[in-house]
Amino acid sequence: xxxxxxxxxxxxxxxxxxxxxxxxxxxxxxxxxxxxxxxxxxxxxxxxxxxxxxxxxxxxxxxxxxxxxxxxxxxxxxxxxxxxxxxxxxxxxxxxxxxxxxxxxxxxxxxxxxxxxxxxxxxxxxxxxxxxxxxxxxxxxxxxxxxxxxxxxxxxxxxxxxxxxxxxxxxxxxxxxxxxxxxxxxxxxxxxxxxx
Amino acid sequence: xxxxxxxxxxxxxxxxxxxxxxxxxxxxxxxxxxxxxxxxxxxxxxxxxxxxxxxxxxxxxxxxxxxxxxxxxxxxxxxxxxxxxxxxxxxxxxxxxxxxxxxxxxxxxxxxxxxxxxxxxxxxxxxxxxxxxxxxxxxxxxxxxxxxxxxxxxxxxxxxxxxxxxxxxxxxxxxxxxxxxxxxxxxxxxxxxxxxxxxxxxxxxxxxxxxxxxxxxxxxxxxxxxxxxxxxxxxxxxxxxxxxxxxxxxxxxxxxxxxxxxxxxxxxxxxxxxxxxxxxxxxxxxxxxxxxxxxxxxxxxxxx
Numbered sequence: 001x002x003x004x005x006x007x008x009x010x011x012x013x014x015x016x017x018x019x020x021x022x023x024x025x026x027x028x029x030x031x032x033x034x035x036x037x038x039x040x041x042x043x044x045x046x047x048x049x050x051x052x053x054x055x056x057x058x059x060x061x062x063x064x065x066x067x068x069x070x071x072x073x074x075x076x077x078x079x080x081x082x083x084x085x086x087x088x089x090x091x092x093x094x095x096x097x098x099x100x101x102x103x104x105x106x107x108x109x110x111x112x113x114x115x116x117x118x119x120x121x122x123x124x125x126x127x128x129x130x131x132x133x134x135x136x137x138x139x140x141x142x143x144x145x146x147x148x149x150x151x152x153x154x155x156x157x158x159x160x161x162x163x164x165x166x167x168x169x170x171x172x173x174x175x176x177x178x179x180x181x182x183x184x185x186x187x188x189x190x191x192x193x194x195x196x
Numbered sequence: 197x198x199x200x201x202x203x204x205x206x207x208x209x210x211x212x213x214x215x216x217x218x219x220x221x222x223x224x225x226x227x228x229x230x231x232x233x234x235x236x237x238x239x240x241x242x243x244x245x246x247x248x249x250x251x252x253x254x255x256x257x258x259x260x261x262x263x264x265x266x267x268x269x270x271x272x273x274x275x276x277x278x279x280x281x282x283x284x285x286x287x288x289x290x291x292x293x294x295x296x297x298x299x300x301x302x303x304x305x306x307x308x309x310x311x312x313x314x315x316x317x318x319x320x321x322x323x324x325x326x327x328x329x330x331x332x333x334x335x336x337x338x339x340x341x342x343x344x345x346x347x348x349x350x351x352x353x354x355x356x357x358x359x360x361x362x363x364x365x366x367x368x369x370x371x372x373x374x375x376x377x378x379x380x381x382x383x384x385x386x387x388x389x390x391x392x393x394x395x396x397x398x399x400x401x402x403x404x405x406x407x408x409x410x411x412x413x414x415x416x417x418x419x420x421x422x423x424x425x426x427x428x429x430x431x432x433x434x435x436x437x438x439x440x441x442x443x444x445x446x447x448x449x450x451x452x453x454x455x456x457x458x459x460x461x462x463x464x465x466x467x468x469x470x471x472x473x474x475x476x477x478x479x480x481x482x483x484x485x486x487x488x489x490x491x492x493x494x495x496x497x498x499x500x
Contacts, residue, residue, distance in 0.1 A: 003205065006205055007205060007206055007209065010205070010206045011206070014206075101214035101217070101218070102214065102217045102221075102317065102318050102319065102320050103213040103214040103215075103216060103217030103218075103308060103320045103322070104210045104211070104213055104214040105206070105209065105210040105213060105322075122322060123213060123308070123320055123321070123322035124214075124320070125319050125320050125321055125349075125351070126316070126317065126318075126319040126320075127316075127317060128314075128316040128317070129316075143319070145320075145321040145322060145348075145349045159210070160206045160207045160209070160210035160211075161206075161207055175349050175351075176349070176351065
């Protein structure tokens with residue numbers, strides 16, 4: 001088999017595997033966003049701006065309708081955590097985003113312009129920091145040239161091993177995506193799930 | 197090929213790309229010489245940096261941030277505004293020069309555009325070499341003998357930075373200063389040639405004839421007397437009194453058809469042929485006068 005065919009095959013299998021952990025979130029109007037099944041016990045991760053107006057529907061890639069409650073949200077870093085009423089969901093494989101390097105291959109999954117489970121390819125363009133909205137804090141972010149569009153928000157950003165290394169969050173200037181690294185997501189989840 | 201093997205292949209490809217960025221990042225610098233966002237440059241020789249002319253708007257207070265993170269001062273050695281290149285000497289003598297990719301760039305090959313517009317680290321965009329072209333008149337009054345296009349994204353501050361191959365070798369220098377909006381890549385060979393001229397003369401010398409011309413179709417009689425398949429030449433519509441062409445006896449109405457043994461059928465070919473190497477030397481010009489070919493020797497002056 002030609003090397004490029006081999007690479008194409010593996011991309012396809014990575015996308016198929018990762019798409020099982022993808023949720024389509026609808027706000028009841030035309031807006032669509034993506035959610036990631038972060039843990040098999042029903043924790044779903046997305047962007048705060050996807051759920052800010054309320055979630056009217058949540059459908060897994062298997063076609064199952066999930067009933068979700070909002071556990072926590074943080075508008076400053078644009079993350080929200082939802083809980084599904086069922087467990088044994090196909091959880092995403094989460095990678096270590098601290099190991100990312102500029103230039104490595106990445107693939108974004110989401111629902112750009114309402115197209116369900118679409119994949120776009122690119123590379124890590126920059127690793128840096130960005131100001132959070134509101135209090136003037138800072139978080140680490142990933143920038144990428146993978147094509148993102150409205151509807152990609154909340155969707156997974158995969159490395160070449162198919163692990164989720166970030167959450168697609170916004171688009172800057174039409175040609176650069178901002179991705180929140182998975183280690184920032186993990187610390188958000190730890191923070192909101194720890195006993196008060 | 198098993199799934200695991202191909203998975204390793206994909207990870208290998210990804211690792212190669214990040215290694216390419218790391219390798220080329222060692223000779224990709226930040227050039228801070230304009231009011232807005234700084235741009236990028238590449239190390240040409242251990243104390244010389246090549247960048248895009250349009251991003252170096254100052255003659256003084258030029259700062260180059262070298263890959264280790266140190267800020268060093270730099271001064272302009274020479275500029276080629278027409279080709280949008282500038283050569284800077286930096287106060288750091290031991291930089292790692294860029295390694296050129298072997299052979300010509302090929303359409304379809306993987307390429308990464310790199311930039312270092314901030315102290316936060318190297319930046320990259322992935323794509324392929326999309327096209328090769330040239331010669332092309334630039335918006336800045338020059339002529340590019342050849343250029344490349346890629347579908348990488350020219351992020352702000354990427355001008356002056358490199359386009360590299362999958363091993364991190366230099367394919368060319370990116371600039372968005374030569375064509376409105378779009379970014380093109382000046383191939384390494386051409387960039388090195390310009391850098392050499394800037395180091396030697398401080399500028400890229402271009403030849404000057406002192407003529408105005410327009411392309412015309414060569415009449416059938418002229419074509420047969422030339423004895424070659426050449427449909428067009430340059431009709432001289434003005435000859436500067438006292439200029440190089442006038443000195444050699446060229447007249448309004450002559451049709452210029454050749455320079456230094458090469459046919460000339462449009463203004464770009466003439467511009468491309470009048471390189472700095474001709475300056476001060478006699479060049480053989482072939483014209484048609486009254487349908488008959490004539491050869492004259494013009495001592496080429498330097499375009500100011």
